Amino acid sequence: MKRILQYSLYPIFMLSAWCLILLGVQSGLNQYLVTIPIIALFGIIALFLEKWMPFEKNWLDGKDWNLDFTYYIINYLIKISAQFSFIWVSAYFTFFKWFPTNIPLWIQVIFALIIIDFFLFFVHWQSHKYQWLWKLHAIHHSSERLYFLNGEKRHALHQILEGGPGIIACLIIGVPQQVVVLALAFLAINMMMQHTNLDYKAGILKKFFCVAELHRWHHRADFKDAQVNYGAWLTIWDYIFKTSFDDPKIYTSEGIGEIGIAEEPNFPKSYLKQIAYPFRK
Template identity: 30%
Template sequence: MVSSLIRYGYVPLLLVGVNGAGIALAGAGASKVWLVALLVAAVAASFAAERLLPYSVEWNVPMADRRRDVVHAVVNETLILASVAALPVIASVVTAMDVWPSSWPFAFQVLLAVLVADAGITLVHFASHKVGLLWRFHAVHHSVERFYGFNGLMKHPLHQSVELVAGVTPLLVVGMPVDVAAALALAVAVQLLLQHSNADYRVGPLRYVLSLNEGHRFHHLKWAGVGDVNFGLFTLVWDRMLGTYSFAPGRSFSSTDLGIAAKPGYPSGYLAQLSEPFRSRGACTTGTDGE
């Protein structure tokens, strides 16, 4: 009974329940503290689902990475929250034309923001596997050797900033409101948890449309060129347009499939990972180091 609830109910709980609550609170102008509380609840649900119904039991066992991953998550989410708080000032400089559809129902405004951000972030993600400089920073995310929810929040802060700028700037240019941005920030965090989840959940035909864990595991394959697929954050629409969509039902994954083949000794400590992009010549793919 519990397994079935998690297998078929976990994604709706986060995707619809948590995001829906966030949209309702943001639309009502509630304190942003409630959005932080929702994010904490989503993280707790993520850990619970992974332990009660894991895709891989071994991925629930820390590899001397738990403290590092917590620091990554706290730093990166704090930066996002700070960006939301600073949005009025940023928007006053960036907004070029106030044509945001404020008359739309608030939920539709958030959906529009999600779709636009999905395009910008996906394109930067794609470029990060092709441009050596970007790859050096993105490699931090690909250095993981177990696939679980917190992986989504494990990014070099500079690379996260580039993705954030690409996803949000077009929205700010046309006057996206702060409350919409706050709901979008929560949606991004929830999506990253779902996309990297170790929970053995099912979404039926939606797995061919939404960028969730079944498809994103292919993106983390460590061999050169093999992981250059399924770049989408929210959807797989852009991957289909770019010709980078890949999915093979029944394919199984283990820790030996993950990481960076050309750099098996990639630094595992937080500070070492922050400095690594400045010390190494990066790769343009997951499995080559450009040296």
């Protein structure tokens, strides 16, 4: 029974979020009155699921909750600001009308997700190659446990650098602002399931989607071990650029090992000190 539940959790969680978001918007409700409560709801569900069936019991301590919640709120406000900037820029400037706005909304959201997801992957990948980007991105890797909330733990500047290119690309090709909002909301919920401490199994779905079983490899403490599985939603980019990794035998017998940054054992613990971290010598 537990095995059936483990394999059912990811598709049920994600499909439920997908349907609620689309049905809410198509019923005529404001996109923010739909997406913000649904993200909060699924965060609460993820919190209780993690306590009920954790992947790692040692990750239930909650000592970093206040820090990660601060990151979540600030970075979500950055996303909202970017979305309103999208409206302002599109009102004053004329861009290309290449995006197919005459197709069903759910397909439009998938197309926008693919665009945004590629740029998220690419900037993330480059953030492990260049020191100045890594100093910003290191905040995300500084967590010593994984759970649903730290999927959005990012330096504010890196949040802009990582998310900006995809949103700008959508703006240039004529993606409607509502479609971008829905895509980002769905991506936020996927981030929860990518970082969750929930002991679920994705089965064949992990060949296509960036689930926790894959992303935990990316957060291993040794820097050289973490150079894999950069994707945010789709695994295709990791396959194309040969950065994918999975070894179920090690996963089940030895676990993934320590989480965090082994090379930086005294990483700052407060929000302000972490924000200042990339600019220290």
